[in-house]
Amino acid sequence: MAIDRRTLLGVGVAAASTALLGKTHAASEIPASRAKRLRRIATEEAWSIPEHIEALIGIGQTSWDNLDAMSWRPVTAASPLARRLVDIDERLRIMDQLGVDMHVLSLTSPGVQMFERAHAVAMAALANDRMAEIIRARPARFAGLASFAPQDPARAAKEIERCVTKLKLNGFIVNSHTNNEYLDLPKYWEIFEAAEALNAAIYIHPRCPADTMARPYSDYEMRAAIWGFQAEVGVHAVRLMLAGVFDRFPKLTVVLGHMGENVPFHLWRTDHWFERRRASYASKLLPSEIFKRNIMITTSGVEHGPALRYAIEVLGADRIMWAIDYPYEEMPPAVTFMNEVGISESDRAKVLHENAERVFHIEPA
Amino acid sequence: MAIDRRTLLGVGVAAASTALLGKTHAASEIPASRAKRLRRIATEEAWSIPEHIEALIGIGQTSWDNLDAMSWRPVTAASPLARRLVDIDERLRIMDQLGVDMHVLSLTSPGVQMFERAHAVAMAALANDRMAEIIRARPARFAGLASFAPQDPARAAKEIERCVTKLKLNGFIVNSHTNNEYLDLPKYWEIFEAAEALNAAIYIHPRCPADTMARPYSDYEMRAAIWGFQAEVGVHAVRLMLAGVFDRFPKLTVVLGHMGENVPFHLWRTDHWFERRRASYASKLLPSEIFKRNIMITTSGVEHGPALRYAIEVLGADRIMWAIDYPYEEMPPAVTFMNEVGISESDRAKVLHENAERVFHIEPA
Numbered sequence: 001m002a003i004d005r006r007t008l009l010g011v012g013v014a015a016a017s018t019a020l021l022g023k024t025h026a027a028s029e030i031p032a033s034r035a036k037r038l039r040r041i042a043t044e045e046a047w048s049i050p051e052h053i054e055a056l057i058g059i060g061q062t063s064w065d066n067l068d069a070m071s072w073r074p075v076t077a078a079s080p081l082a083r084r085l086v087d088i089d090e091r092l093r094i095m096d097q098l099g100v101d102m103h104v105l106s107l108t109s110p111g112v113q114m115f116e117r118a119h120a121v122a123m124a125a126l127a128n129d130r131m132a133e134i135i136r137a138r139p140a141r142f143a144g145l146a147s148f149a150p151q152d153p154a155r156a157a158k159e160i161e162r163c164v165t166k167l168k169l170n171g172f173i174v175n176s177h178t179n180n181e182y183l184d185l186p187k188y189w190e191i192f193e194a195a196e197a198l199n200a201a202i203y204i205h206p207r208c209p210a211d212t213m214a215r216p217y218s219d220y221e222m223r224a225a226i227w228g229f230q231a232e233v234g235v236h237a238v239r240l241m242l243a244g245v246f247d248r249f250p251k252l253t254v255v256l257g258h259m260g261e262n263v264p265f266h267l268w269r270t271d272h273w274f275e276r277r278r279a280s281y282a283s284k285l286l287p288s289e290i291f292k293r294n295i296m297i298t299t300s301g302v303e304h305g306p307a308l309r310y311a312i313e314v315l316g317a318d319r320i321m322w323a324i325d326y327p328y329e330e331m332p333p334a335v336t337f338m339n340e341v342g343i344s345e346s347d348r349a350k351v352l353h354e355n356a357e358r359v360f361h362i363e364p365a
Numbered sequence: 366m367a368i369d370r371r372t373l374l375g376v377g378v379a380a381a382s383t384a385l386l387g388k389t390h391a392a393s394e395i396p397a398s399r400a401k402r403l404r405r406i407a408t409e410e411a412w413s414i415p416e417h418i419e420a421l422i423g424i425g426q427t428s429w430d431n432l433d434a435m436s437w438r439p440v441t442a443a444s445p446l447a448r449r450l451v452d453i454d455e456r457l458r459i460m461d462q463l464g465v466d467m468h469v470l471s472l473t474s475p476g477v478q479m480f481e482r483a484h485a486v487a488m489a490a491l492a493n494d495r496m497a498e499i500i501r502a503r504p505a506r507f508a509g510l511a512s513f514a515p516q517d518p519a520r521a522a523k524e525i526e527r528c529v530t531k532l533k534l535n536g537f538i539v540n541s542h543t544n545n546e547y548l549d550l551p552k553y554w555e556i557f558e559a560a561e562a563l564n565a566a567i568y569i570h571p572r573c574p575a576d577t578m579a580r581p582y583s584d585y586e587m588r589a590a591i592w593g594f595q596a597e598v599g600v601h602a603v604r605l606m607l608a609g610v611f612d613r614f615p616k617l618t619v620v621l622g623h624m625g626e627n628v629p630f631h632l633w634r635t636d637h638w639f640e641r642r643r644a645s646y647a648s649k650l651l652p653s654e655i656f657k658r659n660i661m662i663t664t665s666g667v668e669h670g671p672a673l674r675y676a677i678e679v680l681g682a683d684r685i686m687w688a689i690d691y692p693y694e695e696m697p698p699a700v701t702f703m704n705e706v707g708i709s710e711s712d713r714a715k716v717l718h719e720n721a722e723r724v725f726h727i728e729p730a
Contacts, residue, residue, distance in 0.1 A: 182581065215577035216547065216600045220607035221645040226638035227603045230631055231596055235581045238592045242585035258634065265630035266595055268669035269623065273591035280586040304633035310675045 037099070039353040039365050040335070041143075044203065044257050044300040044323035045103035048085040049130050052107060052123060053077070059114055067208030067223040068110050084327035088134060091326070092141065098335045101353075103326070104360060105131055106145040106173040110207040113150065113178045120149035124159060132167040143362050145173040145203055153187055157194040164198040170360040171201040171255075180210040182236045184243035192249045201253035201296065201359050206233050206261070225258075225301060225328070233261040237295075238270065244282035246290045253294055253359060257323060259307050260297035264314055267291060291315055296359055298323035299351065303337035308351075317347035321355045402464070404718040404730050405700070406508075409568065409622050409665040409688035410468035413450040414495050417472060417488060418442070424479055432573030432588040433475050449692035453499060456691070457506065463700045466718075468691070469725060470496055471510040471538040475572040478515065478543045485514035489524055497532040508727050510538040510568055518552055522559040529563040535725040536566040536620075545575040547601050549608035557614045566618035566661065566724050571598050571626070590623075590666060590693070598626040602660070603635065609647035611655045618659055618724060622688060624672050625662035629679055632656060656680055661724055663688035664716065668702035673716075682712035686720045 048056075060072030075081060084090065085108055095103065107127045112120040124147040131144040146163035148156035163169040172195060174183070183191065195202050206229030209217045213235070217228040237256055246252060256263065263270070270287045283290075297311060300323035311320055324334040338352055357364050413421075425437030440446060449455065450473055460468065472492045477485040489512040496509040511528035513521035528534040537560060539548070548556065560567050571594030574582045578600070582593040602621055611617060621628065628635070635652045648655075662676060665688035676685055689699040703717055722729050 177581075180580075184584075209578070210581060212580035213574070213578035213582075215545075216575060216604070217578075219549075220604060220647075221642060222600075222603060222607060224638075226607075226635055226642075227600065227631070230627075230634075231600065235587075235592065235596065238587060239581070239585060242587060242591075259630070262595075262599075262627040262631055265624070265672060265675070266592070266627055268672060269595075269667050270591050272666070273589075277586060277591075282585070301637070302634050306675055306678045307630060307633060310630070310671055313671045 038349055039102075040100045040338070041102045041104065041322065041353045041356040041362065042100055042324040042326070042331075042334070043104045043255075043298050043321045043356050043360070044205065045105050045326050046085060046108040046328060047103075047105040047131070048082075048108045049127055050086060052112075052127055053082050053085060055115065055119075055123065056108075056110075057082070066114075066211060067214050067218065067228065068114060071208060071224060081327065092138075094326075094331050095141065098331050100324075100331060100335065101365070102141055102143060102362070103324075104143045104145060104170060104356065104362075105134070106203065106205065107131070107147045109175040109205050111147050111173065111175045111205075113175050113207070115149075115151075117149065117151040120151050121155050121159070123147075124149050125162075128159070128163050128167055128169065132163075132169060135169070140365075143170040143360055145169070145171045145360075147173060148191065150174060150178040150181075150183065150188055150191065153190050157190045160191065160194040160198065160200065164200050170362060171203065173203040173205050175205045175207040176232050176236050177207070177210040180212045182239050184236075184239040184245060189245070189248065192245060192252050196249045196252045199251070199361075201255050203255040203257070204233055204236055205257060206230070208232065230258060230261040233257075234263050237261065237263050238287075241285075241287050241290050242274075242281050242283055244284075246294045247283050247285055250293075253296060255296045255298060255321070255359070257298045257300040257325070259299060259302040259304070259311055260295075260315075264291070264297065264311055267314060292319065295319065296321060296355065299334075299337075300325040301329050303333050305337075305341045308341055309343065312343060312347055317343075317350045318355060320351050321359065322352050403714055404467075405465050405703070406467045406469065406687065406718045406721040406727065407465055407689040407691070407696075407699070408469045408620075408663050408686045408721050408725070409570065410456075410470055410691045411450060411473040411693060412468075412470040412496070413447075413473045414492055415451060417477075417492055418447050418450060420480065420484075420488065421473075421475075422447070431479075431576060432579050432583065432593065433479060436573060436589060446692065457503075459691075459696050460506065463696050465689075465696060465700065466730070467506055467508060467727070468689075469508045469510060469535060469721065469727075470499070471568065471570065472496070472512045474540040474570050476512050476538065476540045476570075478540050478572070480514075480516075482514065482516040485516050486520050486524070488512075489514050490527075493524070493528050493532055493534065497528075497534060500534070505730075508535040508725055510534070510536045510725075512538060513556065515539060515543040515546075515548065515553055515556065518555050522555045525556065525559040525563065525565065529565050535727060536568065538568040538570050540570045540572040541597050541601050542572070542575040545577045547604050549601075549604040549610060554610070554613065557610060557617050561614045561617045564616070564726075566620050568620040568622070569598055569601055570622060571595070573597065595623060595626045598622075599628050602626065602628050603652075606650075606652050606655050607639075607646050607648055609649075611659045612648050612650055615658075618661060620661045620663060620686070620724070622663045622665040622690070624664060624667040624669070624676055625660075625680075629656070629662065629676055632679060657684065660684065661686060661720065664699075664702075665690040666694050668698050670702075670706045673706055674708065677708060677712055682708075682715045683720060685716050686724065687717050 146169040511534040
């Protein structure tokens with residue numbers, strides 16, 4: 001399909017989006033200033049390698065009574081999802097059409113976290129090597145968040161060091177719980193220690209609710225993006241805050257997708273009850289202090305102006321990065337959203353690229 | 366402590382609140398228009414009777430491995446909480462000091478939902494009778510949400526009818542799950558049928574996460590208001606929407622406290638994935654359509670301007686009611702918040718009393 005590239009750079013975006021998606025967006029008037037070409041760095045972009053896809057499809061074919069296994073059950077090697085996760089050329093074609101400068105790639109959820117320990121360690125290293133090759137070939141178009149196997153915290157810490165010092169990757173991703181455990185347990189803290197020492201952010205990406213909370217999320221196809229994901233990552237994030245992770249690692253940066261997985265909207269109440277029961281918590285830091293110092297959020301999968309404006313008001317525009325969530329979400333609506341949403345031009349630049357450059361050590365264009 | 370009553374009616378509220386609470390609020394300039402005396406109806410005000418408190422304290426003294434039982438463990442008959450829940454005179458004194466016109470009372474969480482069936486049915490009836498007496502004695506100061514025992518849906522439907530037609534109570538309250546089941550199960554739908562037929566709203570109040578999702582919420586004192594409550598009620602509300610409850614009962618009104626228990630902030634994403642997978646869901650209604658037709662939210666325990674403004678923008682001021690959450694929260698900050706928060710005067714009137722009058726059939730003053 002031929003797309004007038006100019007329209008997707010900020011002028012007449014609503015019409016272009018309609019053409020691409022066959023659905024109508026509100027056709028607001030776009031001020032000339034917004035047509036200015038800002039660099040676009042998308043920060044939660046799923047990717048995979050054939051070996052990983054094959055292993056996840058294998059999990060789907062087991063009778064494992066687990067919500068993530070259920071999610072992979074319908075996927076085959078012939079599924080469009082499987083192709084789009086590995087196809088770099090198709091991804092680049094769409095990026096070019098839309099003026100998306102860079103994808104920060106990450107191994108698709110649940111990463112290596114459903115494999116046994118040795119398999120997980122090996123798969124993470126393989127995927128990280130392949131990711132580094134892609135980035136070396138096109139350093140202006142791709143950056144990458146590396147994987148590690150929380151199943152082996154000591155090896156994970158070593159892989160974190162290798163990925164930063166040798167592979168020059170930009171940060172890390174972990175898909176919430178591992179074997180129903182969260183990273184607040186002290187046995188996992190050497191992972192945070194390594195990441196903090198290397199100034200590498202850790203993105204906590206969703207997977208379905210842990211077995212230990214799965215039952216209410218198991219009906220009505222609600223285990224994933226419609227409701228389960230935010231419950232899983234939200235409880236993980238709150239556990240990290242209350243356990244004192246950010247007291248112990250004051251320079252650690254954690255990233256939450258999907259406009260913060262509902263934690264920001266509840267932040268006043270979380271602060272309030274933290275203050276009322278300070279003595280109960282290992283952390284000495286108010287949750288909102290942690291949010292403004294240690295946590296970044298992204299817009300992945302949430303193209304909602306009121307939610308973005310709320311986040312800017314409560315957390316500050318310095319704490320928010322743009323993300324698409326490709327290929328689970330399509331690129332055009334995410335581009336259109338950032339062109340059209342009513343925020344200041346300086347905030348738009350922070351969200352679209354400046355914060356990602358700072359947090360993920362991406363050279364400014 | 367002597368309080369200048371005028372200050373709490375809208376003039377110099379910040380100073381009065383400081384005096385009461387010993388903490389400083391942002392001392393914004395209050396426009397003269399806000400000093401206008403609006404009726405104040407607080408809609409989620411916990412209350413109890415000695416028999417009920419005694420039974421809950423008894424639950425706390427068991428070894429039941431349940432998060433609500435754990436919450437009641439430290440409570441004794443001598444606890445200030447136990448006194449404040451039953452003491453109507455103390456409550457009225459504070460209401461008078463602050464210009465709070467009316468409390469919509471409800472039996473404190475978990476209501477009758479942790480008792481065996483016959484005990485639950487009898488306790489609900491007893492509490493409802495007592496509540497009706499209090500309201501008959503002071504009809505200008507109290508309204509009430511009656512209890513029912515979901516453990517016996519047929520008896521619950523009969524009690525709903527009795528409470529509306531005989532006791533003239535104003536609506537109903539249920540504390541989320543009952544024996545780890547949610548009200549989306551069809552066996553509970555005769556409760557909704559009775560409530561809809563009588564035009565009586567049902568408030569879904571928090572209790573701690575169900576045993577079937579309790580584990581991740583069991584550490585760091587996070588089971589209740591700081592994080593667990595919103596997880597429990599949020600999953601309940603989403604289950605009701607996706608199960609088709611509001612397709613079957615188009616005139617049913619459900620109330621969610623605590624600024625909507627995080628569901629409103631996620632509503633765009635919930636809608637988006639509902640649209641992408643419409644065929645998977647029994648409901649034909651977009652979650653946001655349900656929110657604007659069948660769901661009310663309250664401000665209980667959330668004195669946060671950005672959150673209230675977000676809710677007004679996304680849901681509309683007609684869908685939001687004021688609440689304090691007394692005695693779990695103190696009254697002065699809730700009064701101060703509604704005096705000071707930056708919203709329009711017409712929205713302030715809707716939130717403070719007009720919506721409550723409509724939804725709970727309270728005669729306008």
